[in-house]
Amino acid sequence: MPDQPSLDRNLDQLLSEECGRSGPSDKPKLLKVLLAVQERMGYVPPHSIPQIARRVGATEADVAGVLSYYPDLRTFAPGRHVIRICMGESCFANRCSRVLRALNDHLGIVIGETDAGRRFTLEKVYCMGNCAVAPTVAVNQDLFGRVEPEQIPSIVDCYR
Numbered sequence: 001m002p003d004q005p006s007l008d009r010n011l012d013q014l015l016s017e018e019c020g021r022s023g024p025s026d027k028p029k030l031l032k033v034l035l036a037v038q039e040r041m042g043y044v045p046p047h048s049i050p051q052i053a054r055r056v057g058a059t060e061a062d063v064a065g066v067l068s069y070y071p072d073l074r075t076f077a078p079g080r081h082v083i084r085i086c087m088g089e090s091c092f093a094n095r096c097s098r099v100l101r102a103l104n105d106h107l108g109i110v111i112g113e114t115d116a117g118r119r120f121t122l123e124k125v126y127c128m129g130n131c132a133v134a135p136t137v138a139v140n141q142d143l144f145g146r147v148e149p150e151q152i153p154s155i156v157d158c159y160r
């Protein structure tokens with residue numbers, strides 16, 4: 001994990017790229033900027049909120065509000081692998097709660113947590129566009145469809 005000064009330098013450079021060089025930009029860019037920060041750093045560090053607010057011409061409350069509204073945005077460093085379980089309509093109808101219980105049991109964590117070894121973070125999402133083969137689980141960018149609870153150990157253990 002990079003130290004904070006290098007994180008801040010990276011963030012400064014990233015914000016310059018995303019917001020351009022002509023100073024404060026516009027609020028509609030806020031979500032795009034936050035997603036870009038998360039893409040590059042793995043999360044949006046809470047201490048970066050004032051810096052982001054200044055660059056996009058928003059208030060710190062605006063930034064915090066967007067951060068808390070979108071479940072895809074995280075404010076903590078995730079584990080090496082991010083496991084997302086879909087709780088959207090199709091996945092719910094196809095009993096994703098059974099799959100979630102299997103993930104909880106196998107990983108020893110609940111949604112929003114990272115395991116002690118910082119290998120896995122478990123998150124929920126609402127539809128990954130994979131409804132035809134619900135229920136869906138993603139490990140990083142890899143999608144798994146028609147997941148049965150019994151498959152969870154073999155899916156997860158490939159990433160250990």
Ligand code: FES
Nearest residue numbers: 086088091128130
């Ligand atoms: S509802 Fe789960 S992939 Fe669409």
